Amino acid sequence: MTTRGIDSIMSRRRFLQGTGALALAATSPLLENSAVHAEPGVTNGARQRLTMQEEETPVQGGNLYFISRQVPSSLDANVWTATAAAVIMRQLYDPLVWQPEGGQFVPGLAESWEISADGLSYTFTLRQDVTFHDGTPLNAESVKATYDRMIDPATKSLQIARLGPYDRSEVVSEFVVRIYLTEPFAPLLSSMSEVALAPISPAAVEALGDGFARTPVSTGPFKVKEWPDETTLIFERNPDYAWAPEFFTNPGPAHLDTITYRFIEEESTRMVSLETGEADIVEQLPAMEIQTVQENEKFQLSSSVLPGMPELCSINVSNGPTQELAVRQAMLFGVDREALALVLFQGGFPAAHGPLTSASWAYWEGVEDMYPFDPDKAADLLDKAGWVMGGDGVREKEGQKLTVRAVTSAGGETQRVAEFVQASLMELGFDYVVEAMAYEATATRFAENDYEVGRFGLVSIDPHDSLFAAFHSSQIEGGSQFNRSRIDDSEMDELIERAAVEGDTEKRGEIYRELQQRIMEQALILPAFERPTAYGLQPRVHGFADDLLGRPYLSNTWLGDD
Amino acid sequence: MADYIRRRVLTTIPVLLGVLLAVFLMLHLLPGDPVRLMLTEHRGGSAPTSAGSITEDMYESMRRELGLDRPLPIQFISFIGGIFRGDLGFSFRGGEPVLDIILRNLPHTVRLAFFSLGIATLFGFVLGVVAAIRRGTWIDSSMMAIAVAGVSIPSFWLGIMLLLVFALKLNLMPAIGDATDLRAMILPAIALGFNTSAVVARLTRSSLAETLQQDYIRTAHAKGLRERTVIIRHALKNAMIPIITVVGLQFGHLLGGTVVIETVFGRPGIGRIAVNSILERDFPVVQGIVLVSAVTYVLVNFLVDLAYAWVDPRLRFGSR
Numbered sequence: 001m002t003t004r005g006i007d008s009i010m011s012r013r014r015f016l017q018g019t020g021a022l023a024l025a026a027t028s029p030l031l032e033n034s035a036v037h038a039e040p041g042v043t044n045g046a047r048q049r050l051t052m053q054e055e056e057t058p059v060q061g062g063n064l065y066f067i068s069r070q071v072p073s074s075l076d077a078n079v080w081t082a083t084a085a086a087v088i089m090r091q092l093y094d095p096l097v098w099q100p101e102g103g104q105f106v107p108g109l110a111e112s113w114e115i116s117a118d119g120l121s122y123t124f125t126l127r128q129d130v131t132f133h134d135g136t137p138l139n140a141e142s143v144k145a146t147y148d149r150m151i152d153p154a155t156k157s158l159q160i161a162r163l164g165p166y167d168r169s170e171v172v173s174e175f176v177v178r179i180y181l182t183e184p185f186a187p188l189l190s191s192m193s194e195v196a197l198a199p200i201s202p203a204a205v206e207a208l209g210d211g212f213a214r215t216p217v218s219t220g221p222f223k224v225k226e227w228p229d230e231t232t233l234i235f236e237r238n239p240d241y242a243w244a245p246e247f248f249t250n251p252g253p254a255h256l257d258t259i260t261y262r263f264i265e266e267e268s269t270r271m272v273s274l275e276t277g278e279a280d281i282v283e284q285l286p287a288m289e290i291q292t293v294q295e296n297e298k299f300q301l302s303s304s305v306l307p308g309m310p311e312l313c314s315i316n317v318s319n320g321p322t323q324e325l326a327v328r329q330a331m332l333f334g335v336d337r338e339a340l341a342l343v344l345f346q347g348g349f350p351a352a353h354g355p356l357t358s359a360s361w362a363y364w365e366g367v368e369d370m371y372p373f374d375p376d377k378a379a380d381l382l383d384k385a386g387w388v389m390g391g392d393g394v395r396e397k398e399g400q401k402l403t404v405r406a407v408t409s410a411g412g413e414t415q416r417v418a419e420f421v422q423a424s425l426m427e428l429g430f431d432y433v434v435e436a437m438a439y440e441a442t443a444t445r446f447a448e449n450d451y452e453v454g455r456f457g458l459v460s461i462d463p464h465d466s467l468f469a470a471f472h473s474s475q476i477e478g479g480s481q482f483n484r485s486r487i488d489d490s491e492m493d494e495l496i497e498r499a500a501v502e503g504d505t506e507k508r509g510e511i512y513r514e515l516q517q518r519i520m521e522q523a524l525i526l527p528a529f530e531r532p533t534a535y536g537l538q539p540r541v542h543g544f545a546d547d548l549l550g551r552p553y554l555s556n557t558w559l560g561d562d
Numbered sequence: 563m564a565d566y567i568r569r570r571v572l573t574t575i576p577v578l579l580g581v582l583l584a585v586f587l588m589l590h591l592l593p594g595d596p597v598r599l600m601l602t603e604h605r606g607g608s609a610p611t612s613a614g615s616i617t618e619d620m621y622e623s624m625r626r627e628l629g630l631d632r633p634l635p636i637q638f639i640s641f642i643g644g645i646f647r648g649d650l651g652f653s654f655r656g657g658e659p660v661l662d663i664i665l666r667n668l669p670h671t672v673r674l675a676f677f678s679l680g681i682a683t684l685f686g687f688v689l690g691v692v693a694a695i696r697r698g699t700w701i702d703s704s705m706m707a708i709a710v711a712g713v714s715i716p717s718f719w720l721g722i723m724l725l726l727v728f729a730l731k732l733n734l735m736p737a738i739g740d741a742t743d744l745r746a747m748i749l750p751a752i753a754l755g756f757n758t759s760a761v762v763a764r765l766t767r768s769s770l771a772e773t774l775q776q777d778y779i780r781t782a783h784a785k786g787l788r789e790r791t792v793i794i795r796h797a798l799k800n801a802m803i804p805i806i807t808v809v810g811l812q813f814g815h816l817l818g819g820t821v822v823i824e825t826v827f828g829r830p831g832i833g834r835i836a837v838n839s840i841l842e843r844d845f846p847v848v849q850g851i852v853l854v855s856a857v858t859y860v861l862v863n864f865l866v867d868l869a870y871a872w873v874d875p876r877l878r879f880g881s882r
Contacts (some may be wrong), residue, residue, distance in 0.1 A: 067738070071838075072654035083611040156627045156657065158600055191614060230667060231741055252593035262738055264828030265838075268722055272730050272737040279738070307614065440594025440843065447595075460612035468615045478618035480602045500615075505640050522682030549611060 058543060058558040063258045065281040066554075067270050071230050071263040074213040077195040078150050079157045083459070086195055087283060088261060090183050090551040091222040091235055093198035096124055096143070097189055098245045100481070102307060102361030102461060102548060103505050108245055109138060109199060109219060119184030119503045126175040130243050132201035133223040140177035144169040145202035147179070162191040164500075184501035185461040186508055190270070194461075219243070221254045221555035233261040234362040241555065246558055249543060255558035274299065274536045280559065281541060281552070285534040287413055290348045293536045299535040302451040302544055303348075305359040305530045308460040309470060310352030310414065313406065313421060313453045314484035321402050322452045326385035328523035331404075332371040334378035335424045341529045344416050352527035355467065355519045359548075362512035365529075378428050387429070395429035403431040406453035407445045410436035414455050417528045421453075446484055454484035457531065461548050463512050464500050472496050473520060475554045485524040492518060570867070574860045578853070579642075585852045586638050589845050596654055596843035597624045628654055641849060650853070651846035653839075660850035664832060668854065670741060671824070674754065675816040677747055680818075682755030683762055683809050690766025695793065696722035705763065712760025717819055718835055721753035721826040741830050750827045754819050758812045765808050769801040777798075803873055810866030815858045 064421030072085035077093050096110040110124040130138040147169050150157045160166075164185035170178045172315040181188070191197055204217030220247035221244070227521045237254045244251050262279070264270050267286040273279040274293075285293055285301075293301045321327045350358070354367030387395040387402055395402040404425070408418040415436045420430040435451075445451050460466040469475050469482040473493050476483045492515065499511040519525065543556040601616050601624065625631045629640075644651055650660035660804065686709075693705040728749060729737035739746025774797055782792045820833035832851050839847035 001855075072656075073653065073842075074658075076656075080656060081611075081613065086611065153623050153627055156624060158613055158624075161601075161616045161620060164615065187614075196613075210657065210659070213658065229670060229741055230835060231828055262828060265834075266737065266826050266828065269725060269737065269826060269828055272725050276729055276733065276737045278736060438593075440592065440841075442597065443595070443598065444593035447598075454760045458610060458612050466614035469612060474617070479616040479621065481598060482602065525615055 005048060031184050059560050060255055060257045061238050061257050062559040063260055064559060065278060065280045066255050066259055066261050067265050067273050068261050068281040069265055069284050075216045076213040077198055078159060078200060079155060080148060081099045085342060087551045089195040091554050092220040093195045093218045094220050095198050097192050099193035099548060108510045110220060120181050120332040122179045122188060124177050127243055128175050130219055131240060132219055133217045133238060134201050134204050136201050136203045138219060139174050140171040143177045143199045144171055146199045155205060159196040161255050162196050164188055170409050186500055186502055189462045190462040224257060224349055225258060231263050235259045237267045246447050250556045254555035260553055263299055280538050282536040285536050287345055290534050299540060302537060303532045304550060305357055305532045306459045306550060307360040307548055309356055309458045310357045310464040310530045311457040311528045312352060314456045315524055315526060316452050316486050318486040319449060320452045322404060324385060324521060326381045330378040330381040331526055333374045333525050334349055334428045335421050335526060336373035337527060340420045344420060349529045349532060352530045354516050354527055355525055356463055356516060357530040360463055362509050363518045364513040367516055367520050375428060389429050393429060402429060404452040405433045405435055407435050407442050407451040408455040409439045409442055413491060447481055456484050459549060467515060468496050577860060578856055581856045582853060585849060589848055590634060594843050596623055596845060597630060599843055620697045644661040650850040651666055653847050654844045655842055660846045663835060663847060664850055664854055667830055667832045667835055671820050671833055674747060674750060674820060675813060678751040678755035678816055679813055681751050682759035686759035686762025687766050689763040691770060694770035709760040711764045712756045716827050717753050717757060718822045720756055721823055724753055738828055750823050750829060754816055754823045758816060761808060766805055769804050770797060772799045773797045806869055806873060807866055811863055813862050817855060817858060
């Protein structure tokens with residue numbers, strides 16, 4: 001299979017066509033899956049490319065200009081890992097285990113690990129040759145100190161949820177550390193692969209105090225050189241780096257001398273910086289520009305669908321007409337999701353069909369056939385449920401109009417999705433009201449249960465993180481308040497909880513399949529589209545690859561000729 | 563004079579307190595719980611990445627650590643108390659002292675605002691003088707057309723247009739550049755100051771035109787002085803008085819304008835920090851920036867008043 005002749009809708013393949021040195025990598029069968037929803041358990045091909053032999057010898061040195069959208073509030077990954085910040089932190093931190101594919105783990109700072117039969121303790125055997133940026137060695141003591149610091153309330157860590165039911169750590173020997181949980185927690189290894197649980201130098205925490213957040217000391221291929229102001233952050237190569245995971249093309253210190261991050265919130269300015277050549281890599285191209293960059297031979301595009309939940313509309317089961325299953329199902333049959341993706345993004349973003357994206361390892365294809373676009377069926381469902389068409393084109397039942405209020409963030413794709421759904425459902429006799437406002441205001445409307453449809457989407461590697469947030473009954477009023485369907489279903493809670501403690505990935509996958517089916521049978525969500533990453537690159541950028549969440553591993557990257 | 567200064571300083575204290583109270587209340591009335599927003603890492607528009615399974619205990623514990631569980635009056639008093647100790651609190655996000663954040667970013671904003679004010683004043687002044695001297699001609703009309711455009715064009719639009727033309731099409735200027743590089747300041751300064759230069763131009767024109775109608779100008783002409791001398795020595799000096807006031811007030815306006823311009827051009831500064839902190843409900847940072855801006859505004863007004871008294875002797879002596 002080659003890229004030639006394939007009428008691709010996903011841009012990753014286009015990107016590969018543009019890079020001669022890496023064109024071979026496009027033969028990966030994985031690449032196709034991100035676009036066409038193939039077998040579950042397979043994700044996009046970013047990592048595959050890393051194992052390929054490069055035909056050119058990497059050029060050493062140079063500075064890479066990386067345009068990011070949002071300045072991190074802190075670089076302390078154990079405390080703070082906002083979506084945009086993690087892209088940057090990936091260069092500073094190494095995890096105990098890496099997750100090159102969803103649900104597959106390979107050694108990182110830990111050479112090996114063992115999970116007790118009851119799933120309550122994890123024993124990690126560390127590499128013995130690793131030093132932090134300050135020269136102190138990584139050992140069991142430092143791993144323990146990292147997690148002890150995280151769970152201390154005074155640290156104000158936003159990442160403790162990743163540790164799950166963490167109890168304590170124990171130093172077994174100099175390089176063996178054991179982590180105890182109060183109950184089994186299957187997503188733990190996946191969490192471990194994130195920057196949030198990467199070990200840090202306890203000596204540096206001691207020495208730097210509050211300053212640690214701006215110059216963290218960890219083990220990654222880069223370290224902070226300078227952070228002069230809110231628009232510029234400069235990293236330099238860690239010359240001692242020799243513990244790259246096997247799937248990196250570059251086992252040693254990074255090719256680049258430095259990376260200069262520039263933070264630009266304004267989308268159009270980011271695009272201009274790519275076009276003027278000032279930027280080497282631009283993160284998160286605007287949806288409407290992806291097509292432009294894709295068609296422009298001057299640039300490369302790297303794009304892959306993110307795992308987790310797609311962009312969707314949560315349907316509130318506790319308010320108004322959407323309390324009725326028939327109404328919710330009619331909404332799903334009444335919206336042409338393929339057309340939505342095509343109209344809004346010219347096919348640049350794929351349509352979504354269920355609660356997980358096709359890039360999630362637990363994705364179940366069955367969702368694709370559950371609600372084909374069928375406006376007649378939708379009308380029929382509404383008729384049978386007693387919603388009769390009124391003279392004004394709006395259905396009613398017992399004097400009540402079929403009014404559905406959709407609360408969404410103003411502007412951008414999310415509002416356009418709401419408007420597309422509105423246009424589709426108006427034809428079926430819905431009085432579909434789009435209420436677009438600032439995100440913070442939507443959060444209040446959701447908290448006060450003042451909506452019938454709410455916009456949602458959540459990126460996560462492990463399905464538990466998103467499905468728990470969106471469908472567990474504890475998340476209606478508490479925690480994240482992300483259960484915007486407001487579904488309080490003990491059987492669904494039980495499925496979510498059971499999957500979280502199931503140690504066998506195959507069996508977990510089965511539970512998630514059941515869960516996806518149940519969510520769609522109850523029509524708790526109206527899926528919209530799958531969100532991809534979108535990096536614009538100059539042709540001089542070589543060896544670009546990113547992780548499951550679209551965070552580049554820049555130690556493999558080098559700058560060549562245009 | 564010393565008495566005057568003392569009185570002015572004392573009257574600013576209730577003004578500042580009022581501003582701080584208003585901002586404090588506004589922040590707490592705004593929809594959006596800062597802790598919930600932090601834990602869920604949500605921001606408008608983009609899909610956030612999950613931070614794991616968040617429980618209500620984590621939420622409560624974070625509220626406690628940030629002191630948000632205390633009654634509002636206590637929170638306000640502790641904020642005001644901190645100001646007197648030179649402590650503006652810590653950012654909710656990242657935990658950095660607010661004062662450090664402001665001190666790191668303020669110089670960038672002030673530099674841009676001054677630079678912009680300089681360009682705008684010079685440009686506006688020249689435009690206004692030429693228009694006033696050539697009043698009624700096509701030169702006058704076209705100058706004033708530019709001024710009307712300047713007042714009506716929003717700075718974010720102008721900023722993007724300047725970027726597209728000078729950075730993208732003509733490649734004369736950097737699109738992002740280095741924050742401290744003077745070249746990278748030119749486009750932002752023009753986008754920021756265009757409005758101000760229009761205001762200055764219109765005012766200069768009307769003020770100078772009015773002065774030129776005065777009896778003493780006719781007298782100067784009658785004495786046989788040359789046109790240039792009349793305008794520079796006699797007319798302009800008197801026409802300057804209202805211009806100084808407006809230029810001073812415009813400085814505050816420019817500081818506010820950096821909120822937009824810093825974001826468009828991706829420059830460092832407190833305007834940009836303010837926008838982000840409001841979006842993220844980082845209360846201590848917003849309060850700190852408002853405090854600094856209010857103090858600056860009051861200070862500039864005060865200096866304008868002093869300058870006014872200095873330029874116009876009638877005010878200095880007449881105010882008694």
